[in-house]
Amino acid sequence: MIDKTQDDFENYLDGNSDLSQLYAKSRNSQAPDNLAVKITEAAHKNPSAARLSAGNRAINKMVLPYAVAATIILSVGIYLAIPANTSDIPDNTNHLAINENVNNLASTSPQQESSSSSQAQLAFRENNTVKAPTQRAIETEESHQLIPPVATESTTPKQLADNTKPKYIETRPAENTIVATKESKDQSVPSQASVEVKQTKDVLIAFSNENPEGIAPQHKQTIEEYEDADFSLDWMNRLAIKTQDNLPATKPASSKLSPDKWLDNISKLHEQKRFKEAAASMTEFRKLYPYYKLPPSLKDAYDNKK
Amino acid sequence: MNNQDSDEALMLRYQKGDNQAFDLLFNRHKDAIFRYLERQCVKTIAEEIFQDVWMRLVQARDQFQPTESSRFTTYIYKIAHNRLMDYFRHKSVQERVISDAHADDLDQLPVPTQVLPDMQLDTQRKITKLTELIQELSSDQREAFLLREESGFSIQEIADITGVNRETAKSRLRYAFVRLRDGMRGLT
Numbered sequence: 001m002i003d004k005t006q007d008d009f010e011n012y013l014d015g016n017s018d019l020s021q022l023y024a025k026s027r028n029s030q031a032p033d034n035l036a037v038k039i040t041e042a043a044h045k046n047p048s049a050a051r052l053s054a055g056n057r058a059i060n061k062m063v064l065p066y067a068v069a070a071t072i073i074l075s076v077g078i079y080l081a082i083p084a085n086t087s088d089i090p091d092n093t094n095h096l097a098i099n100e101n102v103n104n105l106a107s108t109s110p111q112q113e114s115s116s117s118s119q120a121q122l123a124f125r126e127n128n129t130v131k132a133p134t135q136r137a138i139e140t141e142e143s144h145q146l147i148p149p150v151a152t153e154s155t156t157p158k159q160l161a162d163n164t165k166p167k168y169i170e171t172r173p174a175e176n177t178i179v180a181t182k183e184s185k186d187q188s189v190p191s192q193a194s195v196e197v198k199q200t201k202d203v204l205i206a207f208s209n210e211n212p213e214g215i216a217p218q219h220k221q222t223i224e225e226y227e228d229a230d231f232s233l234d235w236m237n238r239l240a241i242k243t244q245d246n247l248p249a250t251k252p253a254s255s256k257l258s259p260d261k262w263l264d265n266i267s268k269l270h271e272q273k274r275f276k277e278a279a280a281s282m283t284e285f286r287k288l289y290p291y292y293k294l295p296p297s298l299k300d301a302y303d304n305k306k
Numbered sequence: 307m308n309n310q311d312s313d314e315a316l317m318l319r320y321q322k323g324d325n326q327a328f329d330l331l332f333n334r335h336k337d338a339i340f341r342y343l344e345r346q347c348v349k350t351i352a353e354e355i356f357q358d359v360w361m362r363l364v365q366a367r368d369q370f371q372p373t374e375s376s377r378f379t380t381y382i383y384k385i386a387h388n389r390l391m392d393y394f395r396h397k398s399v400q401e402r403v404i405s406d407a408h409a410d411d412l413d414q415l416p417v418p419t420q421v422l423p424d425m426q427l428d429t430q431r432k433i434t435k436l437t438e439l440i441q442e443l444s445s446d447q448r449e450a451f452l453l454r455e456e457s458g459f460s461i462q463e464i465a466d467i468t469g470v471n472r473e474t475a476k477s478r479l480r481y482a483f484v485r486l487r488d489g490m491r492g493l494t
Binding site: 005008009012013015017018019020022023024025026027029030031032035036038039040042043044 | 320325328329332336337339340341344353356357360361364429432433436437455456458461480483484486487490
Protein backbone atom coordinates (compact mmCIF):
# COMPACT_ATOMS: atom_id res chain seq x y z
CA MET A 1 0.00 0.00 0.00
CA ILE A 2 2.82 2.36 0.98
CA ASP A 3 4.77 1.38 -2.10
CA LYS A 4 1.74 2.04 -4.25
CA THR A 5 1.24 5.45 -2.68
CA GLN A 6 4.92 6.19 -3.18
CA ASP A 7 4.72 5.13 -6.78
CA ASP A 8 1.62 7.24 -7.34
CA PHE A 9 3.30 10.24 -5.76
CA GLU A 10 6.40 9.78 -7.90
CA ASN A 11 4.16 9.60 -10.95
CA TYR A 12 2.39 12.73 -9.79
CA LEU A 13 5.69 14.54 -9.42
CA ASP A 14 6.66 13.40 -12.91
CA GLY A 15 3.42 14.95 -14.23
CA ASN A 16 1.82 11.64 -15.16
CA SER A 17 -1.17 11.93 -12.92
CA ASP A 18 -4.90 12.03 -13.55
CA LEU A 19 -5.15 14.48 -10.69
CA SER A 20 -2.97 17.03 -12.47
CA GLN A 21 -4.91 16.61 -15.68
CA LEU A 22 -8.20 17.07 -13.88
CA TYR A 23 -6.89 20.15 -12.06
CA ALA A 24 -5.76 21.63 -15.36
CA LYS A 25 -9.35 21.43 -16.56
CA SER A 26 -10.53 23.32 -13.47
CA ARG A 27 -8.40 26.35 -14.20
CA ASN A 28 -11.28 28.47 -15.34
CA SER A 29 -10.81 31.65 -13.31
CA GLN A 30 -8.68 34.53 -14.57
CA ALA A 31 -7.37 37.76 -13.20
CA PRO A 32 -9.96 40.53 -13.56
CA ASP A 33 -9.35 42.71 -16.61
CA ASN A 34 -9.82 45.96 -14.73
CA LEU A 35 -7.05 44.97 -12.35
CA ALA A 36 -4.82 43.95 -15.22
CA VAL A 37 -5.28 47.32 -16.89
CA LYS A 38 -4.62 49.17 -13.64
CA ILE A 39 -1.45 47.23 -12.95
CA THR A 40 0.01 47.59 -16.42
CA GLU A 41 -0.72 51.32 -16.46
CA ALA A 42 0.97 51.74 -13.13
CA ALA A 43 3.91 49.66 -14.30
CA HIS A 44 4.27 51.78 -17.43
CA LYS A 45 4.18 55.00 -15.47
CA ASN A 46 6.62 53.81 -12.94
CA PRO A 47 9.92 53.89 -14.87
CA SER A 48 10.35 57.63 -14.37
CA ALA A 49 9.22 57.29 -10.80
CA ALA A 50 11.60 54.43 -10.35
CA ARG A 51 14.46 56.47 -11.75
CA LEU A 52 13.47 59.26 -9.40
CA SER A 53 13.34 56.92 -6.48
CA ALA A 54 16.73 55.57 -7.48
CA GLY A 55 18.04 59.13 -7.20
CA ASN A 56 16.35 59.47 -3.83
CA ARG A 57 17.93 56.25 -2.74
CA ALA A 58 21.32 57.65 -3.65
CA ILE A 59 20.57 60.73 -1.58
CA ASN A 60 19.20 58.62 1.26
CA LYS A 61 22.39 56.57 1.25
CA MET A 62 24.34 59.74 1.99
CA VAL A 63 22.03 60.96 4.75
CA LEU A 64 23.37 58.62 7.42
CA PRO A 65 27.08 59.34 6.83
CA TYR A 66 26.39 63.07 6.75
CA ALA A 67 24.39 62.85 9.96
CA VAL A 68 27.14 60.89 11.69
CA ALA A 69 29.81 63.32 10.49
CA ALA A 70 27.78 66.31 11.63
CA THR A 71 27.25 64.77 15.05
CA ILE A 72 30.95 64.07 15.46
CA ILE A 73 31.94 67.58 14.38
CA LEU A 74 29.41 69.11 16.76
CA SER A 75 30.55 66.92 19.64
CA VAL A 76 34.21 67.77 19.09
CA GLY A 77 33.34 71.46 18.75
CA ILE A 78 31.42 71.46 22.02
CA TYR A 79 34.18 69.51 23.72
CA LEU A 80 36.80 71.99 22.58
CA ALA A 81 34.65 74.95 23.46
CA ILE A 82 34.31 73.85 27.09
CA PRO A 83 37.52 74.23 29.13
CA ALA A 84 38.74 71.04 30.71
CA ASN A 85 38.76 72.58 34.20
CA THR A 86 36.09 75.13 34.99
CA SER A 87 38.35 76.62 37.67
CA ASP A 88 40.53 77.88 34.80
CA ILE A 89 37.80 80.30 33.83
CA PRO A 90 38.79 83.73 35.10
CA ASP A 91 36.21 84.90 37.60
CA ASN A 92 35.95 88.43 36.28
CA THR A 93 32.35 88.77 37.33
CA ASN A 94 33.33 89.12 40.97
CA HIS A 95 35.81 91.89 40.25
CA LEU A 96 33.40 93.68 37.99
CA ALA A 97 30.66 93.49 40.58
CA ILE A 98 33.00 94.75 43.29
CA ASN A 99 34.13 97.61 41.10
CA GLU A 100 30.55 98.51 40.36
CA ASN A 101 29.66 98.46 44.04
CA VAL A 102 32.58 100.71 44.91
CA ASN A 103 31.65 103.17 42.22
CA ASN A 104 28.04 103.19 43.36
CA LEU A 105 29.17 103.77 46.89
CA ALA A 106 31.34 106.69 45.89
CA SER A 107 28.57 108.35 43.98
CA THR A 108 25.90 108.15 46.71
CA SER A 109 24.91 111.07 48.86
CA PRO A 110 25.77 111.11 52.61
CA GLN A 111 22.15 110.26 53.48
CA GLN A 112 22.19 107.23 51.32
CA GLU A 113 25.66 106.22 52.30
CA SER A 114 24.64 104.05 55.17
CA SER A 115 22.20 101.93 53.20
CA SER A 116 24.44 101.87 50.15
CA SER A 117 27.33 100.71 52.24
CA SER A 118 25.20 97.94 53.57
CA GLN A 119 24.20 96.93 50.06
CA ALA A 120 27.81 97.09 48.94
CA GLN A 121 28.81 94.89 51.83
CA LEU A 122 26.09 92.41 51.01
CA ALA A 123 26.99 92.46 47.33
CA PHE A 124 30.60 91.94 48.24
CA ARG A 125 29.69 88.97 50.39
CA GLU A 126 27.42 87.47 47.78
CA ASN A 127 29.88 87.94 44.96
CA ASN A 128 32.68 86.40 46.91
CA THR A 129 30.50 83.62 48.20
CA VAL A 130 30.23 82.27 44.67
CA LYS A 131 33.42 80.36 45.35
CA ALA A 132 34.08 81.42 48.92
CA PRO A 133 33.94 81.71 51.85
CA THR A 134 32.11 78.44 52.47
CA GLN A 135 33.50 76.42 49.62
CA ARG A 136 37.10 77.44 50.11
CA ALA A 137 36.80 77.15 53.85
CA ILE A 138 35.68 73.57 53.52
CA GLU A 139 38.68 72.67 51.43
CA THR A 140 40.98 73.05 54.39
CA GLU A 141 40.23 72.81 58.00
CA GLU A 142 42.55 75.72 58.77
CA SER A 143 40.74 78.11 56.54
CA HIS A 144 37.48 76.93 58.06
CA GLN A 145 38.72 77.94 61.45
CA LEU A 146 39.71 81.35 60.15
CA ILE A 147 36.26 82.02 58.78
CA PRO A 148 33.51 81.45 61.30
CA PRO A 149 30.03 80.67 60.05
CA VAL A 150 28.28 83.69 58.68
CA ALA A 151 25.22 83.17 60.79
CA THR A 152 23.94 80.54 63.13
CA GLU A 153 20.82 80.26 65.19
CA SER A 154 22.69 81.19 68.31
CA THR A 155 24.24 84.38 66.98
CA THR A 156 22.46 87.71 67.18
CA PRO A 157 23.06 90.48 64.67
CA LYS A 158 25.15 92.27 67.23
CA GLN A 159 27.31 89.26 67.92
CA LEU A 160 27.61 88.81 64.24
CA ALA A 161 28.83 92.37 63.93
CA ASP A 162 31.19 92.08 66.86
CA ASN A 163 32.64 88.69 66.17
CA THR A 164 31.98 87.57 62.69
CA LYS A 165 32.10 90.55 60.49
CA PRO A 166 35.41 92.14 61.44
CA LYS A 167 37.14 88.79 61.11
CA TYR A 168 35.41 88.20 57.88
CA ILE A 169 36.34 91.58 56.53
CA GLU A 170 39.90 90.94 57.53
CA THR A 171 39.91 87.46 56.13
CA ARG A 172 38.19 87.65 52.78
CA PRO A 173 40.13 90.47 51.15
CA ALA A 174 43.29 88.87 52.46
CA GLU A 175 42.45 85.72 50.56
CA ASN A 176 41.63 87.72 47.52
CA THR A 177 44.87 89.59 47.91
CA ILE A 178 46.69 86.28 47.83
CA VAL A 179 44.99 85.47 44.60
CA ALA A 180 45.76 88.89 43.29
CA THR A 181 49.37 88.57 44.36
CA LYS A 182 49.66 85.38 42.35
CA GLU A 183 48.29 87.23 39.38
CA SER A 184 50.67 90.12 39.84
CA LYS A 185 53.60 87.69 40.16
CA ASP A 186 52.73 86.39 36.77
CA GLN A 187 52.26 89.78 35.22
CA SER A 188 54.95 91.65 37.25
CA VAL A 189 52.50 94.55 37.73
CA PRO A 190 49.67 95.01 40.23
CA SER A 191 46.56 93.57 38.68
CA GLN A 192 43.28 95.40 38.43
CA ALA A 193 41.74 92.78 40.69
CA SER A 194 44.13 93.52 43.56
CA VAL A 195 43.45 97.24 43.29
CA GLU A 196 39.71 96.62 43.34
CA VAL A 197 39.95 94.32 46.32
CA LYS A 198 42.02 96.85 48.22
CA GLN A 199 39.50 99.57 47.49
CA THR A 200 36.63 97.39 48.60
CA LYS A 201 38.48 96.41 51.72
CA ASP A 202 38.96 100.07 52.67
CA VAL A 203 35.31 100.82 52.04
CA LEU A 204 34.10 97.87 54.09
CA ILE A 205 36.42 98.56 56.99
CA ALA A 206 35.17 102.14 57.03
CA PHE A 207 31.63 100.86 56.93
CA SER A 208 32.18 98.48 59.81
CA ASN A 209 33.61 101.27 61.93
CA GLU A 210 30.61 103.44 61.22
CA ASN A 211 28.05 100.70 61.66
CA PRO A 212 28.83 98.60 64.71
CA GLU A 213 25.39 97.00 64.42
CA GLY A 214 26.81 95.01 61.56
CA ILE A 215 24.72 93.19 59.05
CA ALA A 216 21.01 93.85 59.07
CA PRO A 217 18.83 90.83 59.96
CA GLN A 218 17.26 90.67 56.52
CA HIS A 219 20.72 90.52 54.98
CA LYS A 220 21.71 87.84 57.43
CA GLN A 221 18.70 85.80 56.28
CA THR A 222 19.65 86.33 52.65
CA ILE A 223 23.13 85.09 53.35
CA GLU A 224 21.76 82.03 55.09
CA GLU A 225 19.51 81.26 52.14
CA TYR A 226 22.39 81.73 49.80
CA GLU A 227 24.52 79.36 51.76
CA ASP A 228 21.75 76.82 51.84
CA ALA A 229 21.44 77.03 48.09
CA ASP A 230 25.15 76.70 47.53
CA PHE A 231 25.36 73.08 46.48
CA SER A 232 28.45 71.47 45.12
CA LEU A 233 29.91 68.04 44.67
CA ASP A 234 31.41 67.91 48.14
CA TRP A 235 28.21 68.81 49.92
CA MET A 236 28.58 65.84 52.22
CA ASN A 237 31.90 67.17 53.47
CA ARG A 238 30.39 70.56 54.05
CA LEU A 239 27.50 68.99 55.85
CA ALA A 240 29.88 67.14 58.12
CA ILE A 241 31.82 70.30 58.91
CA LYS A 242 28.61 72.26 59.49
CA THR A 243 27.56 69.54 61.89
CA GLN A 244 30.82 70.00 63.72
CA ASP A 245 30.25 73.73 63.86
CA ASN A 246 26.79 73.32 65.30
CA LEU A 247 27.93 71.09 68.13
CA PRO A 248 27.60 72.55 71.63
CA ALA A 249 30.53 74.47 73.06
CA THR A 250 31.28 71.61 75.42
CA LYS A 251 32.28 69.37 72.57
CA PRO A 252 35.69 67.81 72.98
CA ALA A 253 38.64 69.33 71.26
CA SER A 254 39.13 66.02 69.49
CA SER A 255 36.17 66.79 67.24
CA LYS A 256 38.35 69.33 65.47
CA LEU A 257 40.72 66.56 64.52
CA SER A 258 40.42 64.46 61.46
CA PRO A 259 38.77 61.06 62.08
CA ASP A 260 42.05 59.22 61.66
CA LYS A 261 43.92 61.45 64.10
CA TRP A 262 41.05 61.16 66.53
CA LEU A 263 41.17 57.40 66.32
CA ASP A 264 44.93 57.49 66.80
CA ASN A 265 44.40 59.44 69.99
CA ILE A 266 41.85 56.91 71.19
CA SER A 267 44.29 54.12 70.41
CA LYS A 268 46.97 55.90 72.43
CA LEU A 269 44.55 56.24 75.35
CA HIS A 270 43.98 52.54 75.10
CA GLU A 271 47.66 51.81 75.13
CA GLN A 272 47.98 53.96 78.21
CA LYS A 273 45.09 51.96 79.71
CA ARG A 274 42.96 55.08 80.10
CA PHE A 275 39.91 53.12 79.09
CA LYS A 276 37.24 55.44 80.48
CA GLU A 277 38.61 58.41 78.59
CA ALA A 278 39.01 56.30 75.49
CA ALA A 279 35.42 55.11 75.75
CA ALA A 280 34.13 58.64 76.22
CA SER A 281 36.15 59.83 73.28
CA MET A 282 34.89 56.94 71.18
CA THR A 283 31.31 57.79 72.11
CA GLU A 284 31.86 61.33 70.90
CA PHE A 285 33.57 60.04 67.80
CA ARG A 286 30.64 57.79 67.00
CA LYS A 287 28.24 60.70 67.36
CA LEU A 288 30.06 62.49 64.58
CA TYR A 289 31.13 59.54 62.48
CA PRO A 290 28.65 56.76 63.16
CA TYR A 291 29.75 54.62 60.21
CA TYR A 292 33.45 55.36 60.08
CA LYS A 293 35.52 52.21 59.78
CA LEU A 294 37.58 51.61 62.89
CA PRO A 295 41.12 50.24 62.85
CA PRO A 296 41.38 46.58 63.87
CA SER A 297 42.71 47.36 67.35
CA LEU A 298 39.73 49.58 68.17
CA LYS A 299 37.31 47.47 66.26
CA ASP A 300 37.92 44.57 68.61
CA ALA A 301 37.44 46.78 71.62
CA TYR A 302 34.31 48.69 70.52
CA ASP A 303 32.50 47.23 67.56
CA ASN A 304 32.44 43.78 69.10
CA LYS A 305 30.92 45.16 72.26
CA LYS A 306 27.93 46.32 70.24
CA MET B 307 10.58 41.11 -29.10
CA ASN B 308 10.83 37.40 -28.78
CA ASN B 309 7.88 35.91 -26.91
CA GLN B 310 10.03 32.95 -25.97
CA ASP B 311 12.33 35.09 -23.83
CA SER B 312 12.72 33.77 -20.36
CA ASP B 313 11.00 35.48 -17.45
CA GLU B 314 14.35 36.61 -16.13
CA ALA B 315 15.36 38.18 -19.45
CA LEU B 316 12.03 40.02 -19.61
CA MET B 317 12.45 41.26 -16.06
CA LEU B 318 15.92 42.54 -16.84
CA ARG B 319 14.54 44.38 -19.83
CA TYR B 320 11.84 45.86 -17.72
CA GLN B 321 14.47 47.03 -15.28
CA LYS B 322 15.94 49.01 -18.15
CA GLY B 323 12.58 50.60 -18.92
CA ASP B 324 11.07 48.21 -21.47
CA ASN B 325 7.36 48.30 -20.67
CA GLN B 326 6.46 45.68 -23.25
CA ALA B 327 8.63 43.20 -21.41
CA PHE B 328 6.53 43.78 -18.35
CA ASP B 329 3.32 43.27 -20.33
CA LEU B 330 4.56 39.92 -21.56
CA LEU B 331 5.63 38.89 -18.12
CA PHE B 332 2.35 39.97 -16.61
CA ASN B 333 0.26 38.12 -19.17
CA ARG B 334 2.26 34.97 -18.64
CA HIS B 335 1.72 34.77 -14.92
CA LYS B 336 -1.28 36.87 -13.95
CA ASP B 337 -3.90 34.11 -14.09
CA ALA B 338 -1.85 31.52 -12.25
CA ILE B 339 -0.97 33.95 -9.48
CA PHE B 340 -4.56 35.11 -9.24
CA ARG B 341 -5.82 31.55 -8.89
CA TYR B 342 -3.13 30.79 -6.33
CA LEU B 343 -4.43 33.69 -4.24
CA GLU B 344 -8.10 33.20 -4.98
CA ARG B 345 -8.13 29.58 -3.81
CA GLN B 346 -6.70 30.63 -0.45
CA CYS B 347 -8.83 33.60 0.49
CA VAL B 348 -11.97 35.48 -0.51
CA LYS B 349 -12.04 37.00 -3.95
CA THR B 350 -11.97 40.63 -2.88
CA ILE B 351 -8.91 40.04 -0.74
CA ALA B 352 -7.33 38.00 -3.52
CA GLU B 353 -7.78 40.93 -5.89
CA GLU B 354 -6.28 43.32 -3.40
CA ILE B 355 -3.27 41.11 -2.75
CA PHE B 356 -2.90 40.37 -6.45
CA GLN B 357 -2.61 44.07 -7.22
CA ASP B 358 -0.29 44.63 -4.31
CA VAL B 359 2.01 41.80 -5.39
CA TRP B 360 2.48 43.22 -8.87
CA MET B 361 2.94 46.75 -7.61
CA ARG B 362 5.59 45.55 -5.21
CA LEU B 363 7.31 43.83 -8.06
CA VAL B 364 7.23 47.04 -10.07
CA GLN B 365 8.60 49.09 -7.20
CA ALA B 366 11.27 46.59 -6.25
CA ARG B 367 12.24 45.56 -9.74
CA ASP B 368 15.77 46.93 -9.33
CA GLN B 369 16.33 44.51 -6.50
CA PHE B 370 15.63 41.49 -8.66
CA GLN B 371 18.86 39.67 -9.46
CA PRO B 372 18.28 36.45 -11.38
CA THR B 373 20.46 33.55 -10.38
CA GLU B 374 20.44 29.88 -11.15
CA SER B 375 18.60 29.13 -7.95
CA SER B 376 16.35 32.18 -8.01
CA ARG B 377 13.92 32.30 -10.87
CA PHE B 378 11.45 35.07 -11.55
CA THR B 379 8.49 32.85 -10.71
CA THR B 380 10.03 31.92 -7.37
CA TYR B 381 10.60 35.59 -6.73
CA ILE B 382 7.06 36.72 -7.43
CA TYR B 383 5.39 33.79 -5.72
CA LYS B 384 7.50 34.50 -2.68
CA ILE B 385 6.14 38.04 -2.68
CA ALA B 386 2.62 36.64 -3.02
CA HIS B 387 3.15 34.13 -0.21
CA ASN B 388 4.57 36.76 2.14
CA ARG B 389 1.80 39.19 1.34
CA LEU B 390 -0.78 36.49 1.98
CA MET B 391 0.84 35.63 5.32
CA ASP B 392 0.89 39.32 6.24
CA TYR B 393 -2.80 39.48 5.54
CA PHE B 394 -3.56 36.41 7.63
CA ARG B 395 -1.46 37.70 10.48
CA HIS B 396 -3.03 41.14 10.28
CA LYS B 397 -6.51 39.81 10.35
CA SER B 398 -5.62 37.19 12.96
CA VAL B 399 -7.24 34.65 10.79
CA GLN B 400 -6.37 31.23 12.09
CA GLU B 401 -8.34 29.33 9.55
CA ARG B 402 -7.99 30.52 6.05
CA VAL B 403 -11.33 31.48 4.73
CA ILE B 404 -12.71 29.41 1.97
CA SER B 405 -13.46 31.69 -0.84
CA ASP B 406 -17.04 32.87 -0.98
CA ALA B 407 -16.37 33.82 -4.51
CA HIS B 408 -15.30 30.32 -5.13
CA ALA B 409 -18.73 29.17 -4.04
CA ASP B 410 -20.05 31.60 -6.58
CA ASP B 411 -17.80 29.99 -9.13
CA LEU B 412 -19.30 26.66 -8.24
CA ASP B 413 -22.73 28.14 -8.74
CA GLN B 414 -21.64 29.51 -12.06
CA LEU B 415 -20.53 26.15 -13.27
CA PRO B 416 -22.50 25.03 -16.28
CA VAL B 417 -25.71 23.43 -15.16
CA PRO B 418 -25.81 19.81 -16.19
CA THR B 419 -28.51 19.35 -18.71
CA GLN B 420 -29.49 16.51 -20.91
CA VAL B 421 -28.01 18.42 -23.83
CA LEU B 422 -24.52 17.93 -22.44
CA PRO B 423 -22.86 14.71 -23.33
CA ASP B 424 -22.37 12.25 -20.50
CA MET B 425 -18.61 12.59 -20.68
CA GLN B 426 -18.74 16.32 -20.11
CA LEU B 427 -21.10 15.84 -17.19
CA ASP B 428 -18.79 13.34 -15.63
CA THR B 429 -15.76 15.62 -16.00
CA GLN B 430 -17.68 18.54 -14.55
CA ARG B 431 -18.68 16.46 -11.57
CA LYS B 432 -15.08 15.44 -11.00
CA ILE B 433 -13.89 19.05 -11.22
CA THR B 434 -16.49 20.12 -8.68
CA LYS B 435 -15.46 17.30 -6.37
CA LEU B 436 -11.77 18.12 -6.77
CA THR B 437 -12.41 21.78 -6.01
CA GLU B 438 -14.25 20.81 -2.84
CA LEU B 439 -11.46 18.47 -1.79
CA ILE B 440 -8.84 21.16 -2.36
CA GLN B 441 -10.72 23.49 -0.06
CA GLU B 442 -10.83 20.76 2.59
CA LEU B 443 -7.05 20.48 2.64
CA SER B 444 -5.09 22.16 5.39
CA SER B 445 -3.79 25.57 4.40
CA ASP B 446 -0.17 24.41 4.13
CA GLN B 447 -1.05 21.36 2.07
CA ARG B 448 -3.34 23.41 -0.17
CA GLU B 449 -0.66 26.02 -0.76
CA ALA B 450 1.90 23.35 -1.63
CA PHE B 451 -0.52 21.69 -4.03
CA LEU B 452 -1.49 25.00 -5.68
CA LEU B 453 2.13 26.01 -6.15
CA ARG B 454 2.81 22.65 -7.75
CA GLU B 455 -0.20 22.70 -10.01
CA GLU B 456 -0.38 26.36 -10.96
CA SER B 457 3.26 26.95 -11.79
CA GLY B 458 4.85 23.51 -11.74
CA PHE B 459 7.27 24.33 -8.97
CA SER B 460 9.62 21.64 -7.75
CA ILE B 461 9.61 20.58 -4.13
CA GLN B 462 12.71 22.65 -3.47
CA GLU B 463 11.11 25.71 -5.00
CA ILE B 464 7.96 25.18 -2.94
CA ALA B 465 10.17 24.97 0.12
CA ASP B 466 11.92 28.21 -0.84
CA ILE B 467 8.70 30.07 -1.45
CA THR B 468 6.96 28.95 1.71
CA GLY B 469 10.06 29.25 3.85
CA VAL B 470 10.28 25.66 5.04
CA ASN B 471 12.81 22.92 4.47
CA ARG B 472 12.58 20.52 1.56
CA GLU B 473 11.30 17.56 3.56
CA THR B 474 8.47 19.57 5.06
CA ALA B 475 7.43 20.83 1.65
CA LYS B 476 7.56 17.31 0.24
CA SER B 477 5.52 15.96 3.14
CA ARG B 478 2.87 18.63 2.69
CA LEU B 479 2.59 17.97 -1.01
CA ARG B 480 2.48 14.23 -0.48
CA TYR B 481 -0.33 14.46 2.09
CA ALA B 482 -2.25 16.77 -0.21
CA PHE B 483 -1.84 14.35 -3.09
CA VAL B 484 -2.93 11.34 -1.04
CA ARG B 485 -6.01 13.07 0.33
CA LEU B 486 -7.10 14.28 -3.09
CA ARG B 487 -6.43 10.93 -4.72
CA ASP B 488 -8.37 9.08 -2.04
CA GLY B 489 -11.20 11.59 -2.22
CA MET B 490 -11.46 11.21 -5.96
CA ARG B 491 -11.25 7.42 -5.89
CA GLY B 492 -15.00 6.91 -5.73
CA LEU B 493 -15.55 8.95 -8.87
CA THR B 494 -12.99 7.29 -11.07
